[in-house]
Amino acid sequence: MQTKRHFLKTVSMATMLLAAPEICTAQDTPWSDIGFDRLLVANTDGDSLAVRFRNGQRYDASNLQRLNWLWRDWRDADAQSPIDPLLFVDLALIQTRMSLDFGQPKAILINSGFRTARRNATIPNAARNSQxxxxxxxxxxxxxxxxxxxxGYAESYGIHGLGRYADFTHIDVGPSGRRWTG
Ligand SMILES: [Zn+2]
Structure with a gap:
């Protein structure tokens, strides 16, 4: 959404970049915590992170691990699993576009990330092969x-799996084209 306000913001950002060229490659938004290569994210267990998960074309392995921890199954003994980093790419895209459109940083709050198969089996209506x-x-x-x-944002970016719920949104990077209402 290219508004006049956004244009002005871009101009003032460019001025900032002249003063601090060392940050120019990362400065895709006016906010240090928001952008296509980073996430401002918390979970409902009380953890929060502002983290850059990739540098250029490479993922940052130690920061991916910090995200894996935030994604853990805190409802089942803090079990962890590596999370597909494409999910972080999709989330960063949604977060960045929404923050730019709203004109302010929009934080993400995860209420369910990784789930153990054991716990998933106890959730009513959860798919057995849940992403x-x-x-x-x-x-x-x-x-x-x-x-x-x-x-609406997730749809416009072609997110592979998208579940609509009254109180939250599900996205995943499993097979494409899956849509449902919970
Ligand atoms: Zn879900």
């Missing part, structure tokens, strides 16, 4: 934004 168990999914909110609006 949560495979480490490719999350249920989340953009803080202060209604889920239908988040779904």
């Amino acid at each position: 949560h168990v495979a480490g490719r999914a999350c249920d989340f909110n953009i803080v202060g934004v209604s889920p239908p609006l988040v779904v």
Whole structure:
């Protein structure tokens, strides 16, 4: 969404970059914590991270591990699994575009990330082969934004798996074209 306000912001950003050229490759938004290569994210267990998960074309392995920890199954003994980093790419895209459109940083709150198969089996109506168990999914909110609006952004970016729920949104990087309403 290219508004006049956005244009002005871009100009002032360019001025900033002249003063500090060493950060120019990372400065895709006016905010240090928001951008296509980083996430501002918390979970409902009380952890929060502002983390850059990739540098250029390479993922940052230690920062991916910090995200894996935030994605852990805190409802089942803090079990962890490597999370598919494409999920972080999709989330960063949604977070960045929404923050730019709203004109302010929009934090992500994860209410379910990785799930153990054992716990997944106890959740009513959860798919047995849930993408949560495979480490490719999350249920989340953009803080202060209604889920239908988040779904609209996810749709426009062709997110592979997209579940609409009243109180949150599910996205995953499993097979493409899956849509449902919970
Ligand atoms: Zn889900």
